[in-house]
Amino acid sequence: xxNHISIPLKDSYKLFNHGPVSIITSAHGDKRNIMAAAWTMPxxxxxxxxxxxxxxxxxxxELVNASGxxxxxxxxxxxxxxxxxxxxxxxxxxxKFSRFDIKTFSASKIAAPLIEDCIGWLECKxxxxxxxxxxxxxxxVVAAYADAxxxxxxxxxxxxxxQKRSIxxxxxxxLYVTGEMFKTESGYSAE
Amino acid sequence: xxNHISIPLKDSYKLFNHGPVSIITSAHGDKRNIMAAAWTMPxxxxxxxxxxxxxxxxxxxELVNASGxxxxxxxxxxxxxxxxxxxxxxxxxxxKFSRFDIKTFSASKIAAPLIEDCIGWLECKxxxxxxxxxxxxxxxVVAAYADAxxxxxxxxxxxxxxQKRSIxxxxxxxLYVTGEMFKTESGYSAE
Numbered sequence: 001x002x003n004h005i006s007i008p009l010k011d012s013y014k015l016f017n018h019g020p021v022s023i024i025t026s027a028h029g030d031k032r033n034i035m036a037a038a039w040t041m042p043x044x045x046x047x048x049x050x051x052x053x054x055x056x057x058x059x060x061x062e063l064v065n066a067s068g069x070x071x072x073x074x075x076x077x078x079x080x081x082x083x084x085x086x087x088x089x090x091x092x093x094x095x096k097f098s099r100f101d102i103k104t105f106s107a108s109k110i111a112a113p114l115i116e117d118c119i120g121w122l123e124c125k126x127x128x129x130x131x132x133x134x135x136x137x138x139x140x141v142v143a144a145y146a147d148a149x150x151x152x153x154x155x156x157x158x159x160x161x162x163q164k165r166s167i168x169x170x171x172x173x174x175l176y177v178t179g180e181m182f183k184t185e186s187g188y189s190a191e
Numbered sequence: 192x193x194n195h196i197s198i199p200l201k202d203s204y205k206l207f208n209h210g211p212v213s214i215i216t217s218a219h220g221d222k223r224n225i226m227a228a229a230w231t232m233p234x235x236x237x238x239x240x241x242x243x244x245x246x247x248x249x250x251x252x253e254l255v256n257a258s259g260x261x262x263x264x265x266x267x268x269x270x271x272x273x274x275x276x277x278x279x280x281x282x283x284x285x286x287k288f289s290r291f292d293i294k295t296f297s298a299s300k301i302a303a304p305l306i307e308d309c310i311g312w313l314e315c316k317x318x319x320x321x322x323x324x325x326x327x328x329x330x331x332v333v334a335a336y337a338d339a340x341x342x343x344x345x346x347x348x349x350x351x352x353x354q355k356r357s358i359x360x361x362x363x364x365x366l367y368v369t370g371e372m373f374k375t376e377s378g379y380s381a382e
Contacts, residue, residue, distance in 0.1 A: 017229050018359035018367055019210010038208050041232045043244055043327060051242060051327065053234055081375035134319075134329070136234060136242065156361060168209035168359075168369065170347065176209055178359065179370030184272040 004105075004121065004145040011154060012144035013042035015120030016074055018178060020166035023083055024052065025071035025104075025112040026063035032113065033091035034102065035060045036083045038169040040072060048141035050124060055135050059091040068126045069110040070139065073118040076147075077177055078163040084173060109142045119156075119166045121145045156181075195296075195312065195336040202345055203335035204233035206311030207265050209369060211357035214274055215243065216262035216295075216303040217254035223304065224282035225293065226251045227274045229360040231263060239332035241315060246326050250282045259317045260301040261330065264309040267338075268368055269354040275364065300333045310347075310357045312336045347372075 007015075016022065022040045026033050039053035050072060054061045064070045075083045086096050097104065097113070104113035110123045123143035130136030150158055158165050158178060168176045198206075207213065213231045217224050230244035241263060245252045255261045266274045277287050288295060288304070295304035301314045315330030341349055349356050349369060359367040 014362055018361050039232045041230045084375050155363065170209050171205055172346065173374050174372055176372050177370040179368040181365055181367050183364050184275050
């Protein structure tokens with residue numbers, strides 16, 4: 001089980017400022033769903049807001065619209081296969097949590113479950129939806145957690161174990177692991 | 192000089208689907224500016240759209256509002272220092288292009304210049320601005336280019352030279368280089 005610590009909402013952008021792929025969880029009544037989403041970004045520091053793209057035709061969007069909330073989490077490489085696999089079936093017909101034997105834990109302020117083996121988790125309430133033609137949703141972050149092993153004193157210290165690192169989705173099943181950290185002050189820049 | 196090739200607009204999301212940091216260029220009349228932005232994402236495939244966060248108080252926002260267009264590009268690690276340095280002074284007082292001796296080339300459909308040593312470039316026209324309290328801007332992609340050396344047959348083949356890779360911004364001057372590519376079919380997943 002992931003060892004997650006609560007972090008200040010104003011720091012929640014740090015969970016995905018570097019652009020990793022995400023998993024969005026949703027629930028309404030006795031229905032729940034899970035999908036992968038590469039198109040997410042922080043939108044504001046305080047109050048902390050996020051912008052996510054969720055296609056209007058998806059079951060996730062239906063549950064998010066009905067409940068007004070969603071979970072947003074950033075998977076470790078160890079669940080990369082799961083992250084892509086959940087996109088291959090629709091949650092309308094199947095409870096993906098059972099089908100893929102997904103390990104979850106309870107959120108504190110939303111009904112949607114959160115997924116184990118992520119680097120960070122955000123609980124979000126919908127505050128705005130995009131115009132008719134846009135699949136954009138803006139959420140306010142109401143709770144945030146980070147992997148206690150890798151997020152220390154307000155910053156990341158990513159593990160040398162690549163299975164614990166965050167991942168970035170490209171296209172066609174190709175992903176990239178988050179690479180090495182550097183600072184420009186260290187003279188790495190070719191300036 | 193970067194060797195850039197034009198790519199289909201529907202493929203333009205591939206330039207930053209993996210969440211690298213960006214540089215936004217803008218121009219209006221004889222004024223021009225450049226800023227770094229971590230909060231950008233694709234918003235749609237066709238017509239290709241992007242969402243970017245540009246603080247309402249910035250000079251860049253002033254030029255983007257006035258001109259209705261902007262350049263969005265994804266720097267290679269070799270200009271990581273420049274990417275962060277341009278945020279330390281305001282373009283209101285200084286022409287940053289001269290001050291930092293920034294190498295540029297002309298865009299085809301917008302007035303803002305594009306920056307050399309990036310992996311990809313998007314020319315964008317503003318189609319929507321966020322509500323009063325939001326710093327969000329939605330742009331339609333009207334031209335797209337990729338680094339000819341690394342983008343082949345519609346997909347990335349990132350160089351082994353880390354100086355040519357894209358970079359991801361975290362906070363406090365810390366960046367991450369885009370790491371190794373993997374596919375979940377390859378058995379990397381711990382499923």
